[in-house]
Amino acid sequence: MFDAYRITQDTDLYNLHTHTQFCDGHAPMEEFVTEAMAQGFTHLGFTPHSPVSVESPVNMTREQVQEYFDEMKRLRRAYGDKIHLYTSMEIDYLSVGDGPADDYFKQLPLDYRIGSVHFIPAINDPDVMVDIDGKFQGFKERMGKYFDCDIEYVVKTFYSQMMAMVEEGGFDIVGHMDKIGFNASEYREGIDEEPWYDKLVIDLFENIMDHHLVIEINTKAWLQRNRFYPNLKYFGMLKRFNAPVVVNSDAHYPTLLNSGRMEALKLLNVL
Numbered sequence: 666m667f668d669a670y671r672i673t674q675d676t677d678l679y680n681l682h683t684h685t686q687f688c689d690g691h692a693p694m695e696e697f698v699t700e701a702m703a704q705g706f707t708h709l710g711f712t713p714h715s716p717v718s719v720e721s722p723v724n725m726t727r728e729q730v731q732e733y734f735d736e737m738k739r740l741r742r743a744y745g746d747k748i749h750l751y752t753s754m755e756i757d758y759l760s761v762g763d764g765p766a767d768d769y770f771k772q773l774p775l776d777y778r779i780g781s782v783h784f785i786p787a788i789n790d791p792d793v794m795v796d797i798d799g800k801f802q803g804f805k806e807r808m809g810k811y812f813d814c815d816i817e818y819v820v821k822t823f824y825s826q827m828m829a830m831v832e833e834g835g836f837d838i839v840g841h842m843d844k845i846g847f848n849a850s851e852y853r854e855g856i857d858e859e860p861w862y863d864k865l866v867i868d869l870f871e872n873i874m875d876h877h878l879v880i881e882i883n884t885k886a887w888l889q890r891n892r893f894y895p896n897l898k899y900f901g902m903l904k905r906f907n908a909p910v911v912v913n914s915d916a917h918y919p920t921l922l923n924s925g926r927m928e929a930l931k932l933l934n935v936l
Contacts, residue, residue, distance in 0.1 A: 737752045758830035801851045
């Protein structure tokens with residue numbers, strides 16, 4: 666069984682969350698591999714956004730999955746003696762039976778699985794799944810169109826989805842566990858400092874620990890937004906409970922493979 670957490674104890678130069686041409690990444694897989702080697706990485710995992718049951722321009726299709734596997738085999742033959750390459754997916758959780766625990770994902774030959782929430786149901790139509798990730802301007806527009814400008818509904822539903830995903834299982838690493846915090850705090854300043862919000866995060870953390878999952882510290886937004894996922898203020902909780910973590914850049918560009926990772930590792934070590 667692949668042990669993502671063990672990888673992180675052996676080396677600082679790894680990234681287990683990488684997006685390429687098969688989803689919303691901005692370069693072919695091979696460019697990420699050559700850039701990783703140039704930067705001295707020893708481990709690199711690819712995690713295209715999984716096929717989903719709703720229309721999404723970001724997620725790969727089931728028809729692309731075999732092409733992705735074939736490209737992984739080619740890259741391992743070409744570079745496998747120089748860098749450890751891993752086949753994974755970032756699998757979206759949408760609802761009960763529609764996420765990482767789905768039989769479709771269980772049968773795929775993946776080294777590990779990241780479970781994430783990017784979609785939640787519209788406030789007045791649970792059959793309409795809405796992307797609450799991405800840039801704030803798009804998020805703000807969707808707040809009016811799908812959520813009646815009810816930011817508390819969005820936040821609480823996001824964490825409810827995360828809790829349900831953890832309960833269902835089928836994955837190894839919890840992806841950006843509090844990512845809604847950034848867009849929510851842009852929409853209503855200070856919302857992520859309110860006691861009820863903190864309780865949602867702490868309840869999720871305790872649930873993750875009960876299910877013995879690895880928590881991702883996602884560094885993608887550190888340089889642009891000065892924010893980690895989970896937020897820096899929760900790092901002490903990770904250390905206090907000796908939570909297994911991996912520090913991933915969630916890279917969409919080869920040059921950003923190590924973006925924010927060293928800063929996060931340093932902050933973890935000084936706590």
